[in-house]
Amino acid sequence: MTDPALIRNFSIIAHIDHGKSTLADRVLELTHTIDEREMVEQVLDSMDIERERGITIKAQAVRVMYDGDDGRTYQLNLIDTPGHVDFTYEVSRSLAACEGVLLVVDAAQGVEAQTVANALMAMNADLEIIPVINKIDLPAADPERVRHEIEEALAIPADDAVLTSGKTGQGVRDALEAVVKRVPPPKGDPDAPLKALIFDSYFDTYRGVVALVRIVDGRVRKGDLVRMMATDTVTDVQEVGVRRPANTPVDELGVGEVGYLITGLKDPALVKVGDTVTAAKHGAAEPLPGYRDVKPMVYTGLYPIDGDQYPDLRDALDKLKLNDPALVYEPETSHALGFGFRVGFLGLLHMEVVKERLEREFGLDLLATAPSVEYHAYLTNGQMLEVHSPQDMPDPSRLDRIEEPYLKATILVPPDYVGPVMELADSRRATFKDMQYLSATTVEMHYEIPLSELIMDFFDQLKSRTKGYASLDYEFIGYRRSDLVKLDVLLAGKPVDALSFIVHKDKAYPRAKALTEKLKDIIPRQMFEVPIQAAIGGRIISRETVKAKRKDVLAKCYGGDITRKRKLLEKQKEGKKRMKNLGTVEVPQEAFMAILKVDEG
C-alpha cells in the first residue's frame, strides 16, 4: 500500500480533437510505463473505432510511476475519460475518482463547448483544474489568446497554464510536475469499512466482469467478500491489481489507490458504473453519492439486410452488451423489414459506434431505421406507455397526451454566427433561454430543445451553418407535453412501418412534403411507377411519384470489351442486393434515414 501523500489521481479532459489521447501517450512514454518500441498511437484508445475517429468511448485507468523534481517517486493514476456528451454520466463518475484534472485546450482552436462542459463538471466535482494549452507546435497556435479565453470563458486563472505539445513532447514533464504540486493527495480513512467507487467495468471472456475502482475508504484484498451496494450483489474478489496498462496483480489496494477487481461475476448488469463496493459484512452504511441508473436516450431499429442473419445479430448484441451495459435492446418486428431489434443508446455517437462495431466485428449487414426518442404516451385510462418506436404509438383516440424528452442545449459560437444559430434553433422548436458573451470571440447560447429535434441532423446543420465554428453540449432536463402526431409513409400504396415517425403537429406538413421529395430522390426509378405518400391517420397530406424507368442500357461498344459489360451487370446486381425489397419496390437503405436529412427550409 502506498502512502496517500505520494498518490495523485487525475484525469485529462478536453474537447474532441484537442489532443487528449496523444498527450496521454507522451505521459506513458515519459514515465517509462511503455517503452517506445511498444508504443502505438493512442495507447489508451484500444478499440479500432476509437483510434480511427480520435474519440474515447471506454474509460481507462493506468498507473504510472513518476520521479518528481523533489526527488520522490509518485504514484500517478491517470483516468482517461470518454470525451463525448453521450457519455456525460460516465465522465462524471471518472471525475469522481480523481482529485484533479488537466483541462486540455487546443492552442489554435481555443475554448469550445465541451471544454466548458468538462470544466463545469470538474468544478462541480471540486477538482483542482490545471489548464493545459496543447498543440503549441502548430503554426496557428496562439497560446496568449487561448489563455485569455480560458480566464474569460471559464473563470479559471490561466497565468500558470502549462504549455505542451503532445506531438513533440514539449511541456509534458511540466504538466506532471503541476499534477504533483497542485493536485491534492487523496484523503480517506484506512480503518473505515471499504468504500470503492466503480468508474467503469469490462468483461473478460475467461475471468468475467472486471471492475475499475477507486478506493475511497478502507482497503481490499484478493479473497475479500464484497457487496455491490446498488445491485445488492455479494461476491468474493478473485484478484486485485493495477493497470500499467497491462493488468498487474497486487496484494491489496488501499486508500486513494486506483486499480481493478476481478469480481468473478458473469453478468455485467450487476456491476454498474457509479456503484459502491463495500465489505459484505460490516460494510459501509451509505454508498458514495452520485450513482444513477443510466437510461438510453435514443432508439433505433436494427434489422439484418439478410433475414438469415437475425440470430447472428442477437448473438452480436449479447456479446457487445457484456462490455457496454448501457446498450439495451428488445426484439422488434416490422412488416417491411422483418425481424430485428429495437436498440437503445446513450446518444447518436453511441449509436453509430455500436452499429459500426456490429458490422465490422461481427460481419453483419445492417439496416438502421431513423432514430427516435422515448415518448411517454398517456392513455385516456390514465396509464402511461413508454414508446420507443413510432410504430408502437397508440391510436390517437386512446391518447390523452404525449410527452417528450427535453434538453438544455449549450451552444458556443463566434458572435458573427449568432444569427444562423437562432434561425436553426427556431426551425427546431427550440426555446431561447439566454446568451452571454464569454469573450470577444465566443458567445454562449442556451436553449431548451426537444431531444427528437436534436437527433434530426441538428449537429451537422449547426456545423454547416456556422462554418464549423459552433460547438454543442446538452443535458437532459425532463419530459414535457407536446402536440405530436404520427406520420406514416406509403410506398406504392402500402404503408411502410419502418418509415413512420413522430412529429410536432405544426411541422407535419412541411416535413411530410420534404420527406416525400427526399424519398423521390433516393428511391431509384423502377420498372413501374411508384407513388410515395405521407399520411396522418389515413389522410394523405403529401404525395410524390417516382416515374417508371424507361432507359437503362449500355450502348457503347468498347472494342469488344465484353468483360467490362458483364462486370457492370454484376455490379448492378450487387447494388440491387443491398436494397431492401418492400413488395415490388426496391428501396435503398438510406431511405430509412431520409427523415434525418430533410430540410423543410
Next chain:
Amino acid sequence: MPHPSPDVEWGAGDASREPAGGAMPAHVYFHVPFCASKCSYCDFFSVEAGRAREQAARAYEALFEQWAGWVSRLGLRLATTAYVGGGTPTALGAARVAAFVATVRAEMCEAHDPEVTVEANPESLDEQTVAMLADAGATRVSLGVQAFHDDLLAVLGRPHDATRALNAARTVVSHGLELSVDLICGIPGQTLDMWRSSVHYAIETGARHVSVYPLSLESGTPLAAEVMLGRYRALDEDLVADMMLLARNLLEDAGLRRYEVANYAEPGRECRHNLAYWTGREYLGIGPSAHGMLRAETAREAGFVVPEGAARVRYAVAADLTQGFGEWPAMTVETLDAEQAAREDVMLGLRLAEGVALELVERAGLGVVVEGLVARGLLERTADRVRTTDRGWLLGNEVFGAVWTG
C-alpha cells in the same frame, strides 16, 4: 461491292458456322491509343499524340510486330474483318495508317470480301488521308462526329466543329468508302430539336451506317466532374429515351434499320466486325487495352495456358504504352466454361434486333429466365427466336442483367 447476306455470314452465337478452316479468328481489332486531344467524356485508353510523338512512332512498329506474332502462331490467312480503332488511328499520321492498313489487308482472305474499318475523327481526316486509306485497302470509315452542333461539340471537348465533320464525311463518301457516322444523344444542353437536326445531317452525308450512343457519364472524366459540380446538367433520362426513339424513327424512314442496341444500317451494310462481338465469334485484339476472345483450343494453340474445363478465353492487353506493346504483351485473361459462354452468347445476342435462336436459349439453360422477361414485356418471341421489344431495347440492362446474373 457485293455484300454477303447476313443470314449466311453470321448466326447468333453459333461458332460451328465459322468459315471453313475452323480454329482461326476471322476478326481482328487493332487499338491505336493516340488522340489529338482527350475528349471530356472519354474514358478509353488513349494518350495525346502531340505529347508522345516518339511513342507513337514506336507504337506503329509494335502493332506490326504483334500482328506478325499472331500470324506466325496461328496463320491468320482467313481474317475477314479488321477494325482499326482507338483512340484516333489517323493521329498516327496518314502514311503510317495507310501502310498499316495495306499490310493487314494483304494478310486477309479476299474470297470473303474483307471488311477493313478505320476509325477517324474529322480533325485528322483530310482529302489526302482518305485517298491513301482507300488505296491501301480500307473499305469503311467510322467517323466520330457525335453532334452537328458547335456548342455541343464544345461541351464534349471535341477538337473539331460541325463544318469540319460534314466535310470529312463527304470526303469519305466521295472516295467510295462506306461511311459510318457516330452520334451521341443526351449531351448536356441538347434539345430534342438539336438532336433531330444532327440525325438529319448524318443521313444527309450519305452514310448508310449510323451509330447512336446515349452519353454515359463515366466517373473520372472531366465531363462527369463538371456535371457533379453543377456546371452542366445531365439530361433527364425520359428525354434521352425520346431521343433514342426519335433517332430510330428518322433513321428507319431513311432506310437504315436498327440491327443492334446502338447501330443502324441499310440492310446488308451492317458492320460485320461488330456483329462478330455479339455472335460468339472469335476475335483478336492487338495493341494496348485491346480485347480479344478465343475458343479454348485456339487459345492453347496460340500459347495461352488454359485451365481444364474452360470453353472460352477473353483477354485484355495492358492499357499501358510500355507493357501493352511488344510481340507478347502483358494481358489479363479470363476464362468461361461452356455454360457461361452460352449465357454470354444469349446476353450478347439479345443486343441484336433479330435476337437469338430459342435453341440457343435452351442450350444455355435460360428458358425460365427468358420466359420471365417475355412476361414482363421486355422480350417477345417469334417462330424460333426471341428478341427485345422496344421497351426491352431501352431497358437493355434489365434484360442483359437477368440473362447474365440469373
